[in-house]
Amino acid sequence: MAANTRATSTSTMRAPKNRQFSSRLCRISANEEKMRRLALFDPLTGLANRAHLQQHLAKAFQYPDRRLHLFYLDLNRFKQINDTFGHATGDEVLRVVSNRLAASMTDARLIARLGGDEFVVLHDAINPDRVVLDAERLLTVLSCPIVIDGRRHLIGGSIGFARYPEDCTSSEELLQAADIAMYDAKIRETGLSIYNADMKSRIEARQRISERLALALDEDALSLAFQPFIDLSSDSLIGVEALLRWVDAELGNVPPAEIISIAQEYRLLRRLGRWVVAAACKAIMGWEDKGLAVPFPTSINVAAEQLEDGSILRDITDMCEVYGVRPEQIEIELTESIMLKAPEDARQVVLGLQKLGVKVAIDDFGTGYSSLALLMQFSADKLKIDNSFITDLFADSPSFKIVEATIALAKGLGCIVVAEGIETQTQADILQRLGCGAGQGFFFDRPLPAKIFSERWLKPVAQTEFSPA
Structure with missing residues (x-):
C-alpha cells in the first residue's frame, strides 16, 4: 500500500514536469516556425521572399524534364507614390497588389515579392496562348485603382516573361531573362515583353x-x-x-x-x-x-x-x-x-x-x-x-x-x-x-x-x- 502511494506521488510530481517540457517544446517549435517564416516569407505582404523563390527553383531544377514559365512584374509609379505620400501609403499599395496577385493567380506554383516593387509569378509550363491571357490578367490587376484614405492611386506595371529551358540553363538565368524582358516592356511601354536573346544587348547599349x-x-x-x-x-x-x-x-x-x-x-x-x-x-x-x-x-x-x-x-x-x-x-x-x-x-x-x-x-x-x-x-x-x-x-x-x-x-x-x-x-x-x-x-x-x-x-x-x- 505504501509502495502504491509512493508511485502515485511520484507520478503526480512528474506530470507538471512533463507539461513544462511539452510547453517548452511547443515554444521552441513555434519559434522555429516563426524563424522559418521570417527566413522564407515577406513580412509585409505574406508572399514568398527571394530566398524562398531561390529554394523553390533549386528544387525544381533538380528534375531535368521540368519546364517552367516565369513572369517578372514591376510597378510603374510606386516610387512617386512612396515619395509623395509616404512609406505607410507605399506599404499599403504593396499589400493590396500582393493580395490581388494571390487572388488572381491561384494556379501558380509560387508568387514571390523580390523586394521593393518587384514580384514574380512562377508557373509550370503553360500553353503559349495562355501566356498573353495570364499577362493581361496580371496587367489588369496592376492597373486597377487602389484607394487609400479616400485617394485613388493609379499604379500600372511592366511584365517580363521567360521560359526554362528555352531561354536559360539555370534558375539565375531564368530570373535574369525575365528581368531583362521586364525592362524591355518598361522601356517600350508595351506592358508585356517576352524574352529573346537580342534584349540583353539592347539593355547593355x-x-x-x-x-x-x-x-x-x-x-x-x-x-x-x-x-x-x-x-x-x-x-x-x-x-x-x-x-x-x-x-x-x-x-x-x-x-x-x-x-x-x-x-x-x-x-x-x-x-x-x-x-x-x-x-x-x-x-x-x-x-x-x-x-x-x-x-x-x-x-x-x-x-x-x-x-x-x-x-x-x-x-x-x-x-x-x-x-x-x-x-x-x-x-x-x-x-x-x-x-x-x-x-x-x-x-x-x-x-x-x-x-x-x-x-x-x-x-x-x-x-x-x-x-x-x-x-x-x-x-x-x-x-x-x-x-x-x-x-x-x-x-x-x-x-x-x-x-x-x-x-x-x-x-x-x-x-x-x-x-x-x-x-x-x-x-x-x-x-x-x-x-x-x-x-x-x-x-x-x-x-x-x-x-x-x-x-x-x-x-x-x-x-x-x-x-x-
Missing part, C-alpha cells in the same frame, strides 16, 4: 548611353537648339522653343526622345531638367547682354516627373535668379499625356509657376485625350496643334475639320494657337484663313544654335516692336 549621358551632364556637353514661332499674319517673331541636342563623341547624334527615355529610366531626369532650364536662361541672358531684344517667352519641354516632384518650379525659380531672367520670359510646354498622368499633382506646381509669371503651353494637342475641364484647370496661355494634323491639311480633309475645331476651342479659352510642323506656304495660308495665330516648322526655319538664331532672328532693343499673336 542603353546602360552605356546612360553612362555617357551622366558624363555629358557633368561636362556640360549637351546643347540647345532654338526654333522660332512666327506670327502668320505679319511674319514676325513671337516666340522660340528650346530643343535638346546631344552629339556624343562615341555615340554620335542621340535623338531627343531617346535622351529623355534614358534619363527617365536611369534617374537622370531631374539633373537633365535642371540643365535645360539653366541653358535656356543662360541663352536669354547672353542675347540681352548683347543688346538684343527678347520680349517673348522661350519655351522648354517639361516631363511628368518634373511636375510630380516639383523640381521644375525650384529650377525655374533658381535659374531665373542666377541669370537675371524674368519668369515671364520662360514658357513650359506640357503634353496632354503629362496632364492626364498626374493632373492633381501637376496643377499645383503649374499654378505656382503661373504665379511667378511663367507661361504655360499645351503641346501636341489632339494626340491625347484631354477634356475641356482639364484644359480649363491648367489655364494654358498657348495651345500647339500637333504636326500630324498639319501634314495632310487641305480643304475638306479630316485634319481640316479637326484643326478648324481646335482653333475655335483655343480662341474660346483665350489661348494663342500655334500650328506645329508647317512645311509649305499652302499650309501656312490655310491655317491663317482658319484663324490660327502662329506657326512653327521648317517652312520658317529649322532649330538653330543660339548664336545663329540670334543673328538671324533677333534685333537690337531699339528696333523691336512686339505683340503676341
